[in-house]
Amino acid sequence: MEAVTPAIRIEGLSLTFTQDGRRTEVLRGLDLTVARGEFVAIVGASGVGKSTLLRVLMDLAKPTTGTVELSPDPDAERPLALVFQDARLLPWRRVLSNVMFGLEKSSLPKAERERRAMQALGLVGLSELAQRWPHQLSGGQRQRVALARALAVRPAILLMDEPFSALDIATRENLQDELIRIRRETHKTIIFVTHDIDEATYLADRIVALGGKPGEVRSVRTIDLPHPRRRGALALQEISMAVKADITADAPARDDWVI
Amino acid sequence: MRQKPVLLAAIGLLCFLLLWEAAPRLGLINPMFLPPPSSLPAAFMKEFRSGIWLQMVGHSLGHYALGFIVGAGLGAILGVLTGMSRFLEDFLAWVVRLLRPIPNLAWAPFAIIWFGVDQAAAVFIISIGVFWITFFAAHGAIRTVDRDLVEVAEAFGFRTGWEKLFKVLLPAATPGILIGLRTALGQAWMAVVAAELNGVSGLGSRMMQASSLLATDIVIIYMLTMAALYGVMDAVFMFAQGRLLRWKP
DSSP, rough: OOOOOOEEEEEEEEEEETTTTTTEEEEEEEEEEEEETOEEEEEETTTSSHHHHHHHHTTTTSSSSEEEEEEEOTTOOOEEEEESSSSSOOTSSSSSHHHHHGGGGGOOOHHHHHHHHHHHHHTTTTTTTTSSGGGOOHHHHHHHHHHHHHHHHHEEEEEEEEEETTTTHHHHHHHHHHHHHHHHHOEEOOOOHHHHHHHHHOOEEEEEEEEETTTTEEEEEEEESSOOOOOTTTHHEEEEHHHHHHHHSSSOOSOOOOO | OOTTTTHHHHHHHHHHHHHHHHHHHHTSOOOOOOOOOGGGHHHHHHHTTHHHHHHHHHHHHHHHHHHHHHHHHHHHHHHHHHHOOOOHHHHHHHHHHHHSSSSEEEEEEHHHHHHHHHHHHHHHHHHHHHHHHHHHHHHHHHHHHHHHHHHHHTTTTSSSHHHHIIIIIIIHHHHHHHHHHHHHHHHHHHHHHHHTTTTTHHHHHHHHHHHTTTHHHHHHHHHHHHHHHHHHHHHHHHHHHHHHHOOOO
C-alpha cells in the first residue's frame, strides 16, 4: 500500500432491527478503515450482516450506533455507488439509458451523460450492445451493465454486493478477471461482499471475515500477492482455509449476551 | 387448420350474417323485430345523407373523449397516489367502499340536477364509469412494483417521492395502468349509451328515439357504429401500447 489515505472509516457500527416488536441484532461493534485504492473483501456466511453493512454505507439503512466517515475524493463525483447481486437493470430502458440512470441526478448536459455512459460501457466491454433491451442480455452481460451504471457516476468507492454469485462458473471467473483489469485502469477503491472465500482471496488486498450472530469482525487478513494471481495457487488456498477457520471459530467468550 | 385463422374468422362472421339474414327472410322472426343485414346499407345511407348520423357520432365522440379523459385521468392520478401513500390509502379506504358499488347510472338524477340535460351531464356519468376501473388498475400496478427497483433509484440518489415516481414507479406500473385504460376504453362506450338515455343528444338518445318508433334498422346501425368506433380505438390503442411497451420481452 502506498501513502495510506483512508477512503472510508467505519467505527463502532452496530445495527439492530425491530420488527413486530422483536429486536434482531445484525451487526455489532464493527470497525473498518479502507485505504484509497484498496480492494477489501468482506466474507461471511449468509445472514451475518454483509449486505446490511453495504446498505448502511449507502444510507439505505440507518445504523443503531457508530459512525461512517467518508473522506472527500477530489477525483470522484459521488462518494459511493453500489452493484447489486441481481443486476436490477430497469427493463424499460435500453442498455445505454440504464447506464445513464445514475447520471440523471447530476446537472450534466445530455450529450455529456451519454458520452460518460458510453465510456463506462466501453470499460466493461459492451459498447456494441448499447441499444439492446435488458431482456436481450445474458446474466453476465447484465451484471456488466450494472457495473457500468455504477462506474458511470464516478464514485470514490465502488460497493459490490455478491455481484457474481448468481452467475455460472465460467462467466464468474471471466468477470472476476475483468474486475481486476477495471480496477487496474480506474484505481477505484472497492468494497466487495461475497460468501465465496476463494473469490475473495483471488481478488482482494485484504479480507475482513465476519462471523457470529450478530455479525462481528473475526479477522482481517492482508493478501500480499501481486496480480495476476493463479487460481488455486497454494498460497491462496492457505489463506482461504485460514479465513474459513476464522469464520467458523467459536465466538470469543463473552458475558454480555443479550437474550 | 391453424395456418388460416383470418380465413376461419371470416367464414365464422359470414355464417353469422347468413343466419341473421335467413331468420327474418324465412319468417322465423318478424323483420320488424330483427331487420335482415341486407336492409341495413340503405337505412344507413338514408341516416347518413340526412346528416343525423355524423351529428350524433360527433356528439357522442365528444362525450366519450371528455368523459374518458376526465374519468381515466382522475382515476389514474388517484390510483397512483393511493398506491404510493399508505396514509392516503387508509384515509380513503371507507370513502372508496362507500362510492365504489354505486352504478354510474344511479348518478343520472344528480347529473341532470347539477348539470342539466347537457353534455356536462353525459361527461359526468361516463367519467364515473371509467374512473373506478382506472383507479384500481393504477393502484394495483403501483403497489406491485418491484421494491428492488425502487431501491436502485434510492441507491443512485433519487430519494424524493417525485423522483421515485417518475424514475421507477410510473414506468414500471405502465403495463398495469394500460390494462386498466384498455378496459375503460370499452366500458366508456357502454357508459355513453347510458349517459345519453335521458335525452342528451348522441348515439344513445338517437337509439332510444328510433326504438320508440320501432325503427329497429336504425338501432342496429348505431349498434354497429359503436362496434366500429370501438374497434378502431382499440386497434389504435393496441398500436400505441405496443410502442410504449416495446421493452417487454
